[in-house]
Amino acid sequence: MIYTDLKSFPEHFLWGASTSAYQFEGASNEEGKGPSVIDMGNHPEGVTDFSVTSNHYYMYKEDVAMMAKMGLKAYRFSIAWSRIYPEGTGEANPKGLAFYNNLINELLKHGIEPIVTMYHFDLPYALELKDGWRNRQTIDAFERYAKTLFEHYGDRVKYWLTINEQNMMILHPGSLGTLDETVENPKKSLYQENHHMLVAQAKVMDLCHRLLPDAKIGPAPNIGTIYPASSKPEDVLAADTYAAIRNWLYLDMAVFGKYNNVAWSYLVENGYEPVIEEGDMEVLAKGKPDFIAFNYYTSQTVGESLNDGNDISHTGDQHELVGEPGAYRGSVNPGLQKTEFGWEIDPVGFRTTLRQIYSRYNLPLIVTENGLGAFDKLEPDGTVDDSYRIEFYKKHIEQIQLAVSDGVDVFGFCPWSAIDLVSTHQGSSKRYGFVYVNREEFDLKDLRRIPKKSFYWYQKLIETNGAVL
Ligand code: BG6
Numbered sequence: 001m002i003y004t005d006l007k008s009f010p011e012h013f014l015w016g017a018s019t020s021a022y023q024f025e026g027a028s029n030e031e032g033k034g035p036s037v038i039d040m041g042n043h044p045e046g047v048t049d050f051s052v053t054s055n056h057y058y059m060y061k062e063d064v065a066m067m068a069k070m071g072l073k074a075y076r077f078s079i080a081w082s083r084i085y086p087e088g089t090g091e092a093n094p095k096g097l098a099f100y101n102n103l104i105n106e107l108l109k110h111g112i113e114p115i116v117t118m119y120h121f122d123l124p125y126a127l128e129l130k131d132g133w134r135n136r137q138t139i140d141a142f143e144r145y146a147k148t149l150f151e152h153y154g155d156r157v158k159y160w161l162t163i164n165e166q167n168m169m170i171l172h173p174g175s176l177g178t179l180d181e182t183v184e185n186p187k188k189s190l191y192q193e194n195h196h197m198l199v200a201q202a203k204v205m206d207l208c209h210r211l212l213p214d215a216k217i218g219p220a221p222n223i224g225t226i227y228p229a230s231s232k233p234e235d236v237l238a239a240d241t242y243a244a245i246r247n248w249l250y251l252d253m254a255v256f257g258k259y260n261n262v263a264w265s266y267l268v269e270n271g272y273e274p275v276i277e278e279g280d281m282e283v284l285a286k287g288k289p290d291f292i293a294f295n296y297y298t299s300q301t302v303g304e305s306l307n308d309g310n311d312i313s314h315t316g317d318q319h320e321l322v323g324e325p326g327a328y329r330g331s332v333n334p335g336l337q338k339t340e341f342g343w344e345i346d347p348v349g350f351r352t353t354l355r356q357i358y359s360r361y362n363l364p365l366i367v368t369e370n371g372l373g374a375f376d377k378l379e380p381d382g383t384v385d386d387s388y389r390i391e392f393y394k395k396h397i398e399q400i401q402l403a404v405s406d407g408v409d410v411f412g413f414c415p416w417s418a419i420d421l422v423s424t425h426q427g428s429s430k431r432y433g434f435v436y437v438n439r440e441e442f443d444l445k446d447l448r449r450i451p452k453k454s455f456y457w458y459q460k461l462i463e464t465n466g467a468v469l
Helices: 056-070 094-109 137-153 166-171 186-211 233-256 261-269 280-286 347-361 387-405 453-463
Strands: 014-018 074-078 113-119 159-164 216-220 226-228 292-295 300-303 329-331 365-369 410-413 435-437 449-451
Touching: 014 113, 014 365, 014 453, 056 094, 056 449, 056 453, 074 159, 094 113, 094 137, 113 137, 113 365, 137 186, 159 186, 159 365, 166 186, 166 233, 186 216, 186 233, 186 280, 216 233, 226 233, 233 261, 233 292, 233 300, 233 347, 292 347, 347 365, 347 387, 387 410, 387 453
Parallel strands: 014 074, 014 410, 074 113, 113 159, 159 216, 216 292, 226 300, 292 365, 365 410
Antiparallel strands: 300 329, 435 449
16 A cells, blocks of 8 residues: 555654574673573584674674664664573572663663563573573563562663563474474474463563563564465465564463463474463463564565475574474575575565564564675774665664554564674674674674764664655
């Protein structure tokens, strides 16, 4: 639909930016922090580990000052569970508690709204040694951890996100610490983990409402619209199936407290269905979100499964081709360009995604990730010209405004990432930030912060509440 007059962005729109603890903080083995599954995971050859990243743990004041200069209204960051509880549960680490306390105060001092992700892939390794999310006790550990966060920071943090991209931890578990290949049926085991995470999330949403009546809490999956490879009814059906498995399973449970019927039938058909214990469905029905946060990088396209041995086409990261025999087959969308890292770029799909989520759940939405990974270059004159990132954001933000004009209630946009950090899959050379961090893959150099061209562009955009695109 084309509008002659677009609606403006809402008055208190949260123009923000995002990071996550293990990708940004560094000090991964310092100040009392315990190891996480990410710290203990394998790193592909040629890619740095997560021990120093951008050194934000020691540079947070400078970083917050930079965010304030950019004009951010909100900053979405994650708390490292194993910095608070090095063993996942048990004794809290006072230095970890103090770090986030100071960070939150620093943000508020600069008028920046903190948006806290409680768990962004980095499960404490001590819990993994006790079977991680396969063990129901991890539900209790998460609840205890959440309670600690609410008690320490709930007087100042109004927006809470439970679990980042739970769907990616299940669908692309490779580098996210959730896959256990030693079990007999790894996929069934993943869906058991999924069930436990869903129960844990519901408990924590409920706890938040009881302890902090003024706070708001929601899930933060990765959601992208799914296109059929053609208008052939079988392809359309396959796209609907994949959307249920990839997107709606997670949000239907968070909002309606029940398994999506198509997703559940897929689990049963494949023998992946989790054990549901007595009382779980009541817990799931009780925990309700106040809003939906979601990460959008791109759409995906699938066609009918032909069951000819060629349906499986996924390997690596979260946005590569997917397929699953008997359900759907990954397909390329010929109309879309790709990033340097092979991800399709689809701004219009962003509007469709916003519309689909809103019309399905009727809850306020906030975008907690969207961005472009690229090999940015620091020029000899000390500048970074990332005009391609500006183009990317212009096109995506235009689509948010169109969605707002469609009547979608969006209250914030927190692109990935505020400042350069280490990519989950491709190291520090794949950059996302508005601010360049002067380091290379293995040479840490001086870690100096240098605003990129996109920094000044975003600053202007925020100043005008999205009027100057
Ligand atoms: C999201 C994650 O999947 O995408 C982030 O929440 C991640 O942690 C981001 O970094 C970009 O992915 P990548 O693999 O390019 O770092």
